[in-house]
Amino acid sequence: MGEGMRVGVVGATGQVGTVMRRLLLEREFPIAEIRFFATARSAGQTISFGDRDVVVEDVETADPAGLDIALFSAGATGSRAHAPRFAAAGATVIDNSSAWRMDPDVPLVVSEVNPHAVDEARKGIIANPNCTTMAAMPVLKVLHAEAGLERLIVSTYQAVSGSGLKGAEELASQVRAATEQNVLGLVHDGAAVTLPQPVTYVRPIAFDVIPLAGSIVDDGERETDEEKKLRNESRKILELPELLVAGTCVRVPVFTGHSLSINAEFAEPISPERAEQLLAAAPGVELADVPTPLQAAGSDPSFVGRIRTDQSVPGGRGLALFISNDNLRKGAALNAVQIAELIAAKQPAA
Amino acid sequence: MGEGMRVGVVGATGQVGTVMRRLLLEREFPIAEIRFFATARSAGQTISFGDRDVVVEDVETADPAGLDIALFSAGATGSRAHAPRFAAAGATVIDNSSAWRMDPDVPLVVSEVNPHAVDEARKGIIANPNCTTMAAMPVLKVLHAEAGLERLIVSTYQAVSGSGLKGAEELASQVRAATEQNVLGLVHDGAAVTLPQPVTYVRPIAFDVIPLAGSIVDDGERETDEEKKLRNESRKILELPELLVAGTCVRVPVFTGHSLSINAEFAEPISPERAEQLLAAAPGVELADVPTPLQAAGSDPSFVGRIRTDQSVPGGRGLALFISNDNLRKGAALNAVQIAELIAAKQPAA
Numbered sequence: 001m002g003e004g005m006r007v008g009v010v011g012a013t014g015q016v017g018t019v020m021r022r023l024l025l026e027r028e029f030p031i032a033e034i035r036f037f038a039t040a041r042s043a044g045q046t047i048s049f050g051d052r053d054v055v056v057e058d059v060e061t062a063d064p065a066g067l068d069i070a071l072f073s074a075g076a077t078g079s080r081a082h083a084p085r086f087a088a089a090g091a092t093v094i095d096n097s098s099a100w101r102m103d104p105d106v107p108l109v110v111s112e113v114n115p116h117a118v119d120e121a122r123k124g125i126i127a128n129p130n131c132t133t134m135a136a137m138p139v140l141k142v143l144h145a146e147a148g149l150e151r152l153i154v155s156t157y158q159a160v161s162g163s164g165l166k167g168a169e170e171l172a173s174q175v176r177a178a179t180e181q182n183v184l185g186l187v188h189d190g191a192a193v194t195l196p197q198p199v200t201y202v203r204p205i206a207f208d209v210i211p212l213a214g215s216i217v218d219d220g221e222r223e224t225d226e227e228k229k230l231r232n233e234s235r236k237i238l239e240l241p242e243l244l245v246a247g248t249c250v251r252v253p254v255f256t257g258h259s260l261s262i263n264a265e266f267a268e269p270i271s272p273e274r275a276e277q278l279l280a281a282a283p284g285v286e287l288a289d290v291p292t293p294l295q296a297a298g299s300d301p302s303f304v305g306r307i308r309t310d311q312s313v314p315g316g317r318g319l320a321l322f323i324s325n326d327n328l329r330k331g332a333a334l335n336a337v338q339i340a341e342l343i344a345a346k347q348p349a350a
Numbered sequence: 351m352g353e354g355m356r357v358g359v360v361g362a363t364g365q366v367g368t369v370m371r372r373l374l375l376e377r378e379f380p381i382a383e384i385r386f387f388a389t390a391r392s393a394g395q396t397i398s399f400g401d402r403d404v405v406v407e408d409v410e411t412a413d414p415a416g417l418d419i420a421l422f423s424a425g426a427t428g429s430r431a432h433a434p435r436f437a438a439a440g441a442t443v444i445d446n447s448s449a450w451r452m453d454p455d456v457p458l459v460v461s462e463v464n465p466h467a468v469d470e471a472r473k474g475i476i477a478n479p480n481c482t483t484m485a486a487m488p489v490l491k492v493l494h495a496e497a498g499l500e501r502l503i504v505s506t507y508q509a510v511s512g513s514g515l516k517g518a519e520e521l522a523s524q525v526r527a528a529t530e531q532n533v534l535g536l537v538h539d540g541a542a543v544t545l546p547q548p549v550t551y552v553r554p555i556a557f558d559v560i561p562l563a564g565s566i567v568d569d570g571e572r573e574t575d576e577e578k579k580l581r582n583e584s585r586k587i588l589e590l591p592e593l594l595v596a597g598t599c600v601r602v603p604v605f606t607g608h609s610l611s612i613n614a615e616f617a618e619p620i621s622p623e624r625a626e627q628l629l630a631a632a633p634g635v636e637l638a639d640v641p642t643p644l645q646a647a648g649s650d651p652s653f654v655g656r657i658r659t660d661q662s663v664p665g666g667r668g669l670a671l672f673i674s675n676d677n678l679r680k681g682a683a684l685n686a687v688q689i690a691e692l693i694a695a696k697q698p699a700a
Contacts, residue, residue: 157507295553
């Protein structure tokens with residue numbers, strides 16, 4: 001490590017932080033100095049990074065001075081507490097939480113969709129979108145440019161790793177319990193299964209789906225925060241403040257990979273063939289006959305397929321399609337690192 | 351068994367046939383005589399039914415004379431081959447396959463929704479709807495009566511038992527393989543999992559979702575037969591030949607219980623509160639905060655919840671809601687037995 005940026009990863013020991021560290025190495029991000037931060041519980045441990053050993057610092061007490069970029073995956077509370085301090089010390093904060101996304105002085109950036117917005121970081125903070133919204137943006141951007149997006153109806157199939165390690169552990173423990181009872185293949189009746197009491201989710205997640213991802217927002221609209229993020233973040237990223245969006249966010253027993261079933265309505269007609277032609281050339285997008293989260297897990301692109309004319313929209317102005325994307329990579333860590341790359345590319349050569 | 355109907359179950363040893371036999375007993379259907387039929391492979395075995403032992407007859411060679419009702423769950427091919435012969439011998443055939451559903455001389459009946467249609471069985475055959483469509487009908491019927499249904503956008507979450515025992519076995523075998531590799535809870539990357547080669551489905555189903563339930567129909571519209579059934583059968587059952595329907599049919603790693611995320615548009619405004627009031631009183635429907643397939647499995651009603659105003663429809667004319675229902679009970683065997691009950695109720699007392 002010599003020339004390059006001085007980079008911090010905040011929340012370095014968590015699920016997304018771990019992927020951030022891996023991606024910085026994989027993508028050969030130009031690093032002059034690397035620092036890892038976490039809460040007091042994880043501070044003090046040593047993590048190897050390439051050929052270096054890095055001692056994790058306590059984010060509460062560490063001095064952020066000297067950092068160029070701070071990649072935050074510390075939750076909304078951690079981000080509200082610490083991101084302004086890191087920004088004030090001179091770092092550009094790239095934040096993975098929901099804390100700053102709707103702040104008009106904080107750009108919300110998908111690297112392939114609105115990279116120009118990184119220049120509008122008036123608080124020194126750039127926000128990374130919600131993982132579900134993220135998956136759809138590279139696809140919808142090119143379709144919007146062609147035909148003028150007017151309305152989105154979305155049902156999601158969200159992986160448990162979107163709830164952090166505890167989500168994956170809850171699914172795994174319930175599956176193990178079912179396996180030990182030898183009820184697999186006999187489970188034709190809910191009564192036959194005795195699963196551990198759910199903790200992370202309001203219902204069992206093994207061999208089940210839960211149509212409540214996130215928490216109901218107390219504004220009388222009965223939507224979850226996930227469903228509101230899908231609307232508000234799509235509008236901000238696509239720069240379509242009036243876009244009509246209805247989402248139903250559902251958790252499914254998948255470890256990694258968020259999927260969306262989308263019915264999109266446009267101002268102009270657009271055929272499935274034309275959509276495929278555009279998407280074949282779109283950055284961050286890969287066409288698939290039958291996109292699945294297991295295919296997407298461990299990969300970068302948003303896989304998109306099952307593209308059809310929505311037969312319920314007059315005049316060929318509707319498309320139905322299905323998207324799967326790795327919620328920990330593009331949905332979180334990868335896009336954050338890509339934003340860091342946009343910033344690094346703007347620096348004068350050392 | 352004395353007074354009552356002379357009943358045959360065709361496909362008696364299959365997954366749905368097994369549930370049919372159980373429901374006939376549970377619901378104390380009035381049975382004077384019971385006969386079981388299956389293919390040659392299963393013929394000859396003895397199945398107990400209440401206090402009787404019944405030898406399974408070969409459907410190819412058996413004489414159907416003397417039956418009042420024949421419950422068919424023998425697949426579309428079996429039904430095309432044998433249902434007309436059973437009907438000609440005097441039985442009313444209640445058929446669970448897709449073979450006759452769109453025949454204008456065959457009523458397509460959901461017992462709570464259009465019971466009057468049983469009188470229109472001009473071929474002696476009554477069709478039982480597709481399990482996915484079925485789940486939604488008792489819910490949509492009452493909302494339509496109130497506000498005038500105009501458009502449905504549906505994404506499904508369909509259980510593997512909808513593909514028969516082989517679907518459940520494929521899910522179970524893949525889960526077992528993952529468990530034996532001890533990768534549960536570590537599965538953050540598709541590459542980490544070596545699952546058995548899929549046979550029933552085009553992709554792995556364990557810890558995955560497959561946005562292709564059914565087979566693509568070769569008419570250029572790129573929809574699956576499941577997606578077309580959802581449109582065509584909804585139109586026929588609700589007697590709305592112009593209803594706009596767009597479905598995306600997705601298989602999920604759930605053993606039993608089909609779910610639908612529905613965005614419904616109406617001619618008139620309808621509030622979530624009014625919808626709940628109507629649904630609380632609707633036959634075959636049960637309100638649930640968070641309906642799940644595991645809750646529905648083993649139960650009769652369509653569980654419906656997450657009822658919200660669809661914010662993307664102007665004037666409060668849209669609702670979003672989520673439905674889960676046992677695809678083997680109401681979705682197949684139960685509705686067939688309920689149709690038999692409608693017929694039995696019309697018979698003069700013996």
